[in-house]
Amino acid sequence: MAVVGVLALQGSFNEHIAALRKIGVKGIEIRKPEQLRDVTSLIIPGGESTTMAKLAELHNLFPALREFVKMGRPVWGTCAGLIFLANKATGQKTGGQQLVGGLDCTVHRNFFGSQIQSFEAELPVPELASKEGGPETFRGIFIRAPAILEVGPEVQVLADFPVPSKRLLGSDPSLEDQKENDEEESKVIVAVRQGNTLGTAFHPELTADTRWHSYFLKMGNEITEAASRSCVPVEVSVCHKQPPQNDLPIFQ
Numbered sequence: 001m002a003v004v005g006v007l008a009l010q011g012s013f014n015e016h017i018a019a020l021r022k023i024g025v026k027g028i029e030i031r032k033p034e035q036l037r038d039v040t041s042l043i044i045p046g047g048e049s050t051t052m053a054k055l056a057e058l059h060n061l062f063p064a065l066r067e068f069v070k071m072g073r074p075v076w077g078t079c080a081g082l083i084f085l086a087n088k089a090t091g092q093k094t095g096g097q098q099l100v101g102g103l104d105c106t107v108h109r110n111f112f113g114s115q116i117q118s119f120e121a122e123l124p125v126p127e128l129a130s131k132e133g134g135p136e137t138f139r140g141i142f143i144r145a146p147a148i149l150e151v152g153p154e155v156q157v158l159a160d161f162p163v164p165s166k167r168l169l170g171s172d173p174s175l176e177d178q179k180e181n182d183e184e185e186s187k188v189i190v191a192v193r194q195g196n197t198l199g200t201a202f203h204p205e206l207t208a209d210t211r212w213h214s215y216f217l218k219m220g221n222e223i224t225e226a227a228s229r230s231c232v233p234v235e236v237s238v239c240h241k242q243p244p245q246n247d248l249p250i251f252q
């Protein structure tokens, strides 16, 4: 049986563990570097990335987290976790914060505004639906969420979200004069994959739809199978044919 580590310094780690339990997978809380040895994949949850980074520093977790990503183990960052995994973050607090890195993208913190501007949206998720079945869209819960503004060539975009073009002007000074863009729509990226690294700007663990969790688990299977045919693959056989219920919160 797969054992997934969930970084448990702060934020929605319990909700991720509950979502994993729903698909029959054990999630264990990670608070110390040596605990990473016991898991084959890792989820870095949402929360508050500056606080989480300070706690990770305090527990000397950054070198072990970077090593884990470098080894090609599957790692998924949601929201603040996505910020952790980005190679570059903008909109940080004064003094910045340490990042784990590994995901070739630029993430803008709090892109959609403050806590009260948090929102939910149905996101088209073609790759997720083709691999996991179920509805063509996924209900994204964005809580003071970041957005991905740039990705490198090896990054696969799994979901994006429309925003007014002028919303992006502040992030690219060369666009300042394009006032005619006022009514136009652009897109920001909200879910990506690069090899075994997955990032979502929203919170799948706060919905009843476990497709991102099973998608992530299968990323683990892909490398396990490649590394050793003798390993027992993770069983993830969840039926997603019915549209998921909106039954927040799922944490039990």
Ligand SMILES: NC(=O)CC[C@H](N)C(=O)O
Binding pocket: 045, 046, 047, 048, 049, 050, 078, 079, 080, 081, 083, 109, 110, 143, 144, 145, 146
């Ligand atoms: N829901 C979240 O994880 C929010 C992330 C938060 N805005 C940060 O910068 O850390």
